[in-house]
Amino acid sequence: MDLPDDTRSGLLANVAAGDNSPALSVSELSGALKRTIETAFGQVRVRGEISGFKRHGSGHCYFTLKDENACIDAVIWRTSAGALAFRPEDGAEVIATGRLTTYPGRSKYQIVVERMELAGEGALLALLEKRRKALAAEGLFDTSRKRRLPFFPRLIGVVTSPTGAVIRDILHRLEDRCPTHVILWPVPVQGDGAAARIADAIRGFASLSQKPDLLIVARGGGSIEDLWAFNEEEVVRAAAESPIPLISAVGHETDTTLIDHAADLRAPTPTAAAELAVPVRAELFAQLGELGHRAQHCLSRRTERARERLELTACRWPEPQAIIAPHVQYIDELGERLPRSLAARASHARADMNLVTGRLRRDLIDQRIAQLTDRLAAAWRMAELAHPERPLAKGYVRVTSRGGATLTSSAQARAERSVTLRFGDGAVDATIDGQKVSPTVERKARTSYNPPQPGLFDEAKE
CATH class of the missing domain: 3.40.50.261 (Succinyl-CoA synthetase domains)
Structure with a gap:
């Protein structure tokens, strides 16, 4: 069957002259829908359950209101979100007041919420119980x-x-x-x-x-x-x-x-x-007073009982004289025995001392003589070693003035001019700087290698 010419689709759009329904752009259609919806639904109240609630970093809140058959997107701008009397959360049944608008970018409509309350006391209690269980599960209410x-x-x-x-x-x-x-x-x-x-x-x-x-x-x-x-x-x-x-x-x-x-x-x-x-401060003072009274009473009772025990014990004690008398008698006996014991002990000690005195005195004298003899021999040996004539036996010469003073430098010898040269076996006079004089040989006794002198106590030791 052939279609009329005016309803038959063609390759190009057919725009007739005087057509009162020209083609609209997408933006024009979206704008028309936005104006129509905002005019028709400028103030609405919607009851539903919050789902997918999210607070953006900008402060705006985005969520969905739903019931068992339908849902609608909702937004709360930051200025309105701060004025809410409660904190929205998923599952809360609320009544939202606002206006409908469209979002042309996605061809969606949404409600801009200006005020929102919980949908009756039952919804409020349901939200409260849900929050209580969630916080209790975290352990915040544990005893x-x-x-x-x-x-x-x-x-x-x-x-x-x-x-x-x-x-x-x-x-x-x-x-x-x-x-x-x-x-x-x-x-x-x-x-x-x-x-x-x-x-x-x-x-x-x-x-x-x-x-x-x-x-x-x-x-x-x-x-x-x-x-x-x-x-x-x-x-x-x-x-x-x-x-x-x-x-x-x-x-x-x-x-x-x-x-x-x-x-x-x-x-x-x-x-x-x-x-x-x-x-209560007055009760504390009363308690302190009561405790003080009880402490005083307890102390008095304890003192009284201690006195009773002391008296009971004292009645059972023997007479003090009966306890002390044996000890006094024993002390008297010791006092009488002590002088006799000391005298006897002193007599025995004196006899023992007389017995050893003779031997002790002789032994001490002999020991002292031996010590002094050893010290004298050591001093004599030291004197021999230090004798000034000892090196002369080895070829050394000691130069002295004619008066006997030892000359230790050439300057002293030149000043004296006439000196004496002392050898190990005698002395020779001499003149300094080549002036010849008749040497006079003076024989003197040897002063070194003399036989050791007898000890001071040799005769006593024999």
Whole structure:
């Protein structure tokens, strides 16, 4: 069957004159779609579950909202992301308010979220339970991590609002129980940015040069939305990582937040936290008084019992005179025997001394004579060796003046002119510088090699 000419496709596009539907470019069509969608859906609210949530380095957030049948891409610009009252995460059911737009680069449409809330209290509780399980799986809530609180903290750090009744209740209770130094780190306890401020305060106390001995993170009661800042992950991690023991006092007794699980101790109220932080000073004084009274009573009883035992023992002792009398008698006997014993001992010693005195005196004299004889012989030998005439026997000559003074230099000999030459067997007179004189030979006795002189005590020794 043949088609009409105007519907039959050809090789070239057929543009008829006066055609009111000209061909659009891709950009023109994308722009038209963008204007149409943004005009028709300028303000929408969408309920769905967050999936694939990702925070870009620029601060923008990208994710998908989905239900059981469909999904839509979503984006939160940085300015809007900072104003969210909670931290989005996968699995949270939310209601997003914003506007639809298209992304021409990929022919996709998306919702630009300007505000986002959790979809009812059930969704909030579901998110809370999911976060609790995830943090518990990391061990942040283990009881083994809990530390004992200091018994008497000298400095307490408090993280709370500076304008609420909480700080006044804490200070008033501390003043009543035991006045203590307190450092307040003021923070907002709900609303935008509260979680980050609370976490920074907990970490800030740990970086102080004078660290508190104890921390109290406190807030008054409120709804789950009001207390949500204390369920945020960054607050819980800051509490778990705190090197300072921490008491959580958020809300009233029935309120429970995740920081309660990470803290070292949970207090039902801020006032109770102050009571748990310090003891009662009056009770301490009373206990000290009681302990002092008991110690005094115990000391008195012990002294009394010791006195009773002493008296009982003393009654069983014999008379002192009966104990001492035998020893006194023995001492008297020793006193009488001692002079006689000393006299006898002295008599025996005197007899022994008289017996050996004669032999001892002769032996000592002979020994002394032998020592002196040996010393004299040694001195005589030394004198022979040192005698000035000894070298003359070997051919040496000693030159002296006519008066007998020894001349030791040629100058002295020339000055004397007439000298005497002393040989081993005699002396010869001589004249200096060739002046001849009749030599006169003088015989003298030999002074060397004389026979040894007898010892001083030789005769006595014989």
